[in-house]
Amino acid sequence: MLSVRKISKRFNNKQVLADVSFDVKKGSIFALIGPNGAGKTTTIRCILKAIDADSGIVEFMGEKINAVTKQKIAAVSEDRQVFRNFTAYDYERLYSSVYPQWDGEVFNRLVAKYNFDLSQRVETYSIGMKTLFLVVLAISTNAELLILDEPTQHLDPTVRYEVMRLIKEYASSGKSCIVSSHEMFELEEYATEFAIINAGKVIYTDSIDSAKEKHRVFRAGESIGTGDIIGIVGDEILVRVSGEVTESGRFPKFQEIVVGYLTGKK
Numbered sequence: 001m002l003s004v005r006k007i008s009k010r011f012n013n014k015q016v017l018a019d020v021s022f023d024v025k026k027g028s029i030f031a032l033i034g035p036n037g038a039g040k041t042t043t044i045r046c047i048l049k050a051i052d053a054d055s056g057i058v059e060f061m062g063e064k065i066n067a068v069t070k071q072k073i074a075a076v077s078e079d080r081q082v083f084r085n086f087t088a089y090d091y092e093r094l095y096s097s098v099y100p101q102w103d104g105e106v107f108n109r110l111v112a113k114y115n116f117d118l119s120q121r122v123e124t125y126s127i128g129m130k131t132l133f134l135v136v137l138a139i140s141t142n143a144e145l146l147i148l149d150e151p152t153q154h155l156d157p158t159v160r161y162e163v164m165r166l167i168k169e170y171a172s173s174g175k176s177c178i179v180s181s182h183e184m185f186e187l188e189e190y191a192t193e194f195a196i197i198n199a200g201k202v203i204y205t206d207s208i209d210s211a212k213e214k215h216r217v218f219r220a221g222e223s224i225g226t227g228d229i230i231g232i233v234g235d236e237i238l239v240r241v242s243g244e245v246t247e248s249g250r251f252p253k254f255q256e257i258v259v260g261y262l263t264g265k266k
């Protein structure tokens with residue numbers, strides 16, 4: 001569905017992305033995970049062509065991103081910027097005219113469910129309601145791909161839960177979603193695939209299930225057999241097993257895989 005191949009970007013001579021590559025499959029919820037400043041937002045901006053990568057290729061449904069393919073992608077930016085003075089109703093009119101696949105029924109159902117006041121200016125919504133509204137707008141576009149940059153940041157648990165539920169529901173209908181986030185516990189709940197980005201590089205990408213199969217956590221002093229030491233997780237070590245699957249060690253949790261890669265060799 002989306003193929004990102006060797007995207008690189010420099011800002012003021014600083015290499016911010018270096019050969020970033022990953023694939024997002026149809027129906028998957030793909031998590032872009034990494035610490036502050038890792039390059040997640042820059043990657044998203046390159047995919048959306050909000051900025052031009054210095055090199056590399058992004059293909060969406062077999063084509064380069066252009067005005068037509070962009071109508072099949074909906075995004076919510078990290079800063080949740082909205083037009084000043086635009087009411088929720090103005091947004092509905094804007095999105096329904098820009099996105100040919102706009103689904104008014106879904107929009108109306110979700111507006112009723114969350115009790116949005118369509119006559120209110122969206123900038124005056126609370127951060128939680130604003131985020132939920134922007135996610136509802138994105139979902140109502142019926143786009144093939146949703147890109148959500150830190151969608152649950154600053155949200156209380158109830159709104160977080162609703163945003164996660166909407167994302168899961170969306171992907172279950174065969175659409176795809178890219179979510180950038182630091183929230184590893186949350187991601188384990190709903191993401192299916194992921195890429196860990198650190199200092200502008202993808203250091204590991206896989207499906208969550210396959211990553212768990214390929215790794216084990218060992219206590220200090222335990223024999224790790226054949227395998228590569230990836231990094232330290234608390235008092236234990238994350239190992240990528242190779243050859244025959246070892247009987248020792250335990251299966252890692254998703255967050256242990258992420259922490260292991262982020263603390264390990266770069």
Ligand SMILES: Nc1ncnc2c1ncn2[C@@H]1O[C@H](COP(=O)(O)OP(=O)(O)OP(=O)(O)O)[C@@H](O)[C@H]1O
Pocket residue numbers: 011012016034035036037038039040041042043078
């Ligand atoms: N327009 C710009 N000009 C100069 N540097 C930039 C610009 N945009 C991003 N950067 C730098 O690129 C690096 C990656 O930033 P980016 O916002 O992509 O990271 P991130 O992983 O999304 O971080 P966070 O989790 O904090 O949002 C940072 O060092 C940032 O300062």
